[in-house]
Amino acid sequence: MRVAARVREVVVDVWSWLNYKPVMTNLRRPGGALAELASTWVPDEDLRRLAAYKLMAAYDQNQAGQLAAATSGESEQADRRELGDPAKLIDTTLGYLLGTEQTIVVPDAEHADDDNPPQGAAAAADLQERLRRWAEKELLELRMQQAERAAVRYGDAVYALAWEPSKERVLLRTYDPGFFFPEWPEEGEQDGAEFPLRVHFAWDLPEDTRKGLKARVRRITYELGPIGAATKPGQSKDGMPRRDWIYGTDGEPVLIVGDRLDADTGTIRRTYPWAPNQPSGITCYLSDAEWLLEDLKGEHDVYNLPENKAAYRVRSDGEVLDKLDLMVDFLPVVHITNTIPDAGEHWGQPILAKVIQGVDEIAATDTDSSAASATTGSPILTVSGANLAVDRTTGQPQPLIATPGMVLSLREGGSMDVLDTSNQLAELRARTDHLIDRVATNSRITAAGLGTIDPTALPSGYALALSLGPLDALVGQLRLARAHKYAVLLRMVTRLHQAGRVWPAGKTLPARVVFGPHTPTDRAAILEEVVKAVGAGVMSLETGVRMLMDAGYPIEDVSEEIERIQARAFEQAARLADATGDNAAVRDYLGLPEADPETGPVPLVSARPGVSVQDGDR
Incomplete structure (x- = not known):
């Protein structure tokens, strides 16, 4: 506007x-x-x-x-003094955003080992384990640190996924958002919040005289389009790598195995592993090429570089990256925004957006403080009546330089004054503290979140919780802006593995990334709350164990932890036996195998010697 x-x-x-x-x-x-x-x-x-x-x-x-x-x-x-305040704001926000840990969760996976698991629980547990193994191999936590720091700093971050046949897994990469050029749908065709139909990654490659390379621009393009016939690596007339159509003996283009031609519409349809009953006519194409800067004219930009000047790259397996069919119906690119964009916008805002002028004020005040500290540490002296040495060449008095331990000899009536700037320096330091508090408040990180507040100055833990209220709201908003994007990322990971034929085909189950708590929790208070609630029967054991896991207790799996607890819960097992009289149910509760039918009951021992249970002393 x-x-x-x-x-x-x-x-x-x-x-x-x-x-x-x-x-x-x-x-x-x-x-x-x-x-x-x-x-x-x-x-x-x-x-x-x-x-x-x-x-x-x-x-x-x-x-x-x-x-x-x-x-x-x-x-x-x-000469401006910059002492790391912006970096601290960025790193602090990143720490609160990501929390103590990041966990991949597939709903219902924790119920896979139940006696009567819900439908699909086993598949959910299998997918969750596969995704977690993939995340460990691809260093997902490290990649998230890279991408999310860019999102907090710039307002945007980008993930890109690619199938690696030699490793039989999906590779995850992060890109600088400055290289990212999406083509959003035209207004009126789709909602402005929809995903783009084509994205480019482009950057300059400098001239290299030693290798004889001129200045170039490299562009990687992912685009959705109608499924075409099969192609193979080839060359153009001038020997440049290109893709060529494959034709059959009848002169007609050959289809990729599994594709079929719809005689009614004349389009090629393909059945993807994640949608076996929904044939699609869309696929994703990958292109990777370079252009000489001298070949680009004023009318050319990243969105319309001349195809006849492109030098396409060749992948390690020999495939020419000239609209290579990736065999998926989505763009394997995820754009992360730091904040929730306004209606009609696609880009996020960095954490410094609303406080950038405050950061400038802090730097200006630090610069003034540095100058003031110079006159405070080495004050300006005015001396009258001193016997000054004379320069023999010029005949002029030599400048007086005060040094530690120096003794000045003054004539009668002489004096010395010192310019004291310590008060101004104190004011500047107080102004710096005020500006830092202002920036912390307006960024919603809060002084407590930045660690600049004295914990002993707060009357209670409740007061501390209230002071962290804006930070809690900020973290909730930042995580909300990312929740759907990470769900889409994990969906793409699953489908790329399905397209690579290494994971089972079928409907893609939802998965999400769960961030750990962003502020310290009172683990003792939560433990006491869980013990009381579970003991009083107003909270299930499953909910209590999940609360302990969220509080930071080293619990890896809810169902496994419940099995361990029940295996030692003999008092509860006795109550179950009294309530049901079913020995098999008790053994199942304790996690014991079924009893051997040839094994007799264990005789009970009376509390008083010489008296048996059969005597009626119960």
């Missing part, structure tokens, strides 16, 4: 919180701080987003002053 304001045009969009920065104007200016954005292949509509990413990276690396100096030409900006 653009609003005319006299002679200026005010841009209101997802990055308008950076409008006060000079770097956000005239982004095409060559030789500027963002000169790389002047590349002809970068679309105009993506310039503000890429400029915002670079600014956020500069703040994270304590280089905002350098960027400002290069942009505005004000050399004093290069």
